[in-house]
Amino acid sequence: MISIIHAYLTNNTAKIRRFTAPDEVPFFPQNLPEPILPPIKYAKVLAKYHKEINVNDKIKELYIKKVVPMVAAAPGEQEENWGSCATCDIDTLQALSRRIHFGKFVAESKFQSDPETFIKLIKARDAQGIDKAITNEAVEKTVLERLRLKAETYGKDPTLKWSQRAQSTIDVDNVVSIYKDIVIPLTKVVEVDYLLRRLEDWQE
């Protein structure tokens, strides 16, 4: 049921041309309705095949298997929450998807800054080499530290600072783990997938 509502609500933002934007990736690309708004001419930043780089199936799978059990109050469906639950799911899934597919922009920028290295790796179909070339462990560590501070800050009510009540409404370790184990690895999958095809839209 939740899945039907998903498709329904996602298609509605498609009608206001959400998925014509290069930073928005649909979960149901096979049946997107026509936008009711006139098209926008976006500057060409990404390679022409960028819409085909789509790991949303994987995001949805990990969201259902890993994220929901971390944040759901109890297992099982609560029928009266179907509507609001599906609305939150969509907001979360599309936010995760947007963040993870930013990997395309990151990959493009890395490619532009050193085409020679990447062209060599791409021609050798060296996915592992590309993965290594795009990985910066120091940056990843800093991202996770900033994320923890943000989750700690935004996840509690500052007016309850001195109260006896539980202060944090979210589990900060879970937030960090979602980033560390899902967002960062999938972003790298997007980067590698994008780069492996980069010569399809490249003139030497």
Add this chain to the structure above:
Amino acid sequence: MISIIHAYLTNNTAKIRRFTAPDEVPFFPQNLPEPILPPIKYAKVLAKYHKEINVNDKIKELYIKKVVPMVAAAPGEQEENWGSCATCDIDTLQALSRRIHFGKFVAESKFQSDPETFIKLIKARDAQGIDKAITNEAVEKTVLERLRLKAETYGKDPTLKWSQRAQSTIDVDNVVSIYKDIVIPLTKVVEVDYLLRRLEDWQE
């Protein structure tokens, strides 16, 4: 144009039975589509006419006249932002509406705690007397102080604490003023409107 998108997107949440909930109030009550989900039986808390207490027209007017100029970057429409702008407008308007119409629940609770006083005021059609009976200036002051602290905390990036960059992404005074000049007064309008009709659903 924005207005057409509003109606369109709002009606879509109606389809997942949003406005059957007693705490959700539609901006377009005259043409709500039928929900695609089965109905929920809510416990009766509010008087039977509660759906008719609806100040959304006033909320929309103040939102356009007062709130948008406070938060918009520049006057005029930016065509390419119609879609995402309308989506944010709807989220904001429905959140304001929900918060302001909580006045119904507040009013019901105040009525239940002292029916005698309120019945006298209602029979005398004494709107001003009702307004006085529901006002607690000390509480309003505390609400605004808590709001300011929340806006200060959530409105900035905690990881930029020691940086030279502007720290707050929102104008905290504007947030407080939206609450003080729009949310609190309209909540009281809802309370008074609700209480003035309270004897329509009351057996002595």
